[in-house]
Amino acid sequence: MIIGLPKEIKNNENRVALTPAGVSELVANGHTVYVQSTAGEGSGFSDEEYQSTGAKILATIEEVYAIGEMIVKVKEPIESEYKLVKENQLLFTYFHFASYKPLTEAMVASKAVCLAYETVEKNGGLPLLVPMSEVAGRMAIQKGANYLEKPLGGRGILLGGVAGVNPAKVLILGGGVVGTEAAKMAAGLGADVTIMDVSLPRLRYLSDVLPANVKTVMSNRYNIRELAKHADLIVGAVLIPGAKAPFLITRDMLKDLKKGCVLVDVAVDQGGCIETCKPTTHENPTYVIDNVVHYCVANMPGAVPYTSTLALTNATLPYVIQLANNGWKDACRADAGLKKGLNVVNGQIVYKSVADTFGMAHLPVEEIL
Numbered sequence: 001m002i003i004g005l006p007k008e009i010k011n012n013e014n015r016v017a018l019t020p021a022g023v024s025e026l027v028a029n030g031h032t033v034y035v036q037s038t039a040g041e042g043s044g045f046s047d048e049e050y051q052s053t054g055a056k057i058l059a060t061i062e063e064v065y066a067i068g069e070m071i072v073k074v075k076e077p078i079e080s081e082y083k084l085v086k087e088n089q090l091l092f093t094y095f096h097f098a099s100y101k102p103l104t105e106a107m108v109a110s111k112a113v114c115l116a117y118e119t120v121e122k123n124g125g126l127p128l129l130v131p132m133s134e135v136a137g138r139m140a141i142q143k144g145a146n147y148l149e150k151p152l153g154g155r156g157i158l159l160g161g162v163a164g165v166n167p168a169k170v171l172i173l174g175g176g177v178v179g180t181e182a183a184k185m186a187a188g189l190g191a192d193v194t195i196m197d198v199s200l201p202r203l204r205y206l207s208d209v210l211p212a213n214v215k216t217v218m219s220n221r222y223n224i225r226e227l228a229k230h231a232d233l234i235v236g237a238v239l240i241p242g243a244k245a246p247f248l249i250t251r252d253m254l255k256d257l258k259k260g261c262v263l264v265d266v267a268v269d270q271g272g273c274i275e276t277c278k279p280t281t282h283e284n285p286t287y288v289i290d291n292v293v294h295y296c297v298a299n300m301p302g303a304v305p306y307t308s309t310l311a312l313t314n315a316t317l318p319y320v321i322q323l324a325n326n327g328w329k330d331a332c333r334a335d336a337g338l339k340k341g342l343n344v345v346n347g348q349i350v351y352k353s354v355a356d357t358f359g360m361a362h363l364p365v366e367e368i369l
């Protein structure tokens with residue numbers, strides 16, 4: 001198959017959908033990979049590295065879309081790319097269709113085949129979302145520790161303390177992927193960590209696998225209110241699939257928090273679980289309300305494109321190879337989880353919740369496979 005790797009052109013997007021190692025695997029499987037010049041630059045991969053693994057370099061994005069039977073990307077196509085997408089072309093990338101109707105309409109009109117990373121399933125989970133949650137969870141502690149420094153508005157407390165001085169108290173709301181990674185990082189730095197979840201089986205698991213400086217506590221209004229008063233750093237990491245995150249730290253609770261406490265709301269991309277959190281950017285990541293520092297960057301992994309690219313492509317490459325080797329129809333027939341990634345196919349919306357969101361027509365995916 002001919003695979004096209006365009007450079008991401010969405011604002012501040014430095015990730016790339018294939019590394020030179022990925023290209024090398026595809027070439028070894030008999031495929032041809034065309035890479036847009038400088039596509040990997042933001043993640044630290046040069047054109048020469050891609051060429052050395054067998055890729056052919058093209059100068060423009062137009063050439064990549066024109067030649068590729070499958071286009072592998074990171075972010076959804078933006079408006080200037082819509083006209084480049086062709087009938088029957090396979091696009092494998094994050095789409096998040098339900099959040100943007102013009103994109104959905106454009107992809108329907110293009111008659112392309114849109115396989116969305118975010119809806120691919122495996123063992124009941126979302127394997128192509130996990131890597132970014134891992135990155136964001138780990139970063140939440142790195143950022144939190146940083147903003148706890150006095151010159152950055154924080155309490156001036158060192159996360160791990162030193163001999164004879166207590167470490168900082170870290171409270172993590174949500175014990176899923178983000179919360180677990182945050183707990184591991186905070187514990188590794190020597191903090192006094194509490195992680196909360198509504199799921200008792202999850203708390204049991206966390207209690208078994210996390211180190212001794214991590215306590216597990218059932219998440220409910222009373223417990224959160226009590227523990228928040230003593231916390232130096234609070235990480236918001238809850239998710240209720242398909243719904244807005246509940247507000248676990250409400251506006252009225254801020255007055256009870258420690259002065260210079262830092263809130264990192266990773267769940268901000270789903271509306272946040274801290275009422276006073278509003279999405280911020282890497283250029284201007286924080287603001288202060290009632291002496292409490294708020295960090296609410298909606299695309300945290302974007303700050304570490306090298307790590308994020310490798311983490312993402314480790315998860316996507318096996319699917320890219322399946323798709324290239326077998327074509328999208330056979331690959332989806334053979335893997336029910338991959339089939340769940342199909343959102344728009346040849347002018348039809350085949351993912352029900354996307355169609356429902358916009359009141360558009362839906363064709364069951366079984367009817368096209």
Ligand SMILES: NC(=O)c1ccc[n+]([C@@H]2O[C@H](COP(=O)([O-])OP(=O)(O)OC[C@H]3O[C@@H](n4cnc5c(N)ncnc54)[C@H](O)[C@@H]3O)[C@@H](O)[C@H]2O)c1
Nearest residue numbers: 133136174175176177178197219238239267270298299300
């Ligand atoms: N800001 C970013 O850059 C960024 C990056 C990656 C992920 N995220 C977001 O982080 C959030 C968490 O993602 P995840 O992958 O860890 O999800 P996940 O599904 O793995 O974990 C969510 C956890 O929250 C728990 N939960 C639900 N309601 C709760 C409550 N009331 N109290 C305590 N826990 C509760 C669930 O039981 C689950 O264990 C999502 O909103 C995700 O979109 C943001």
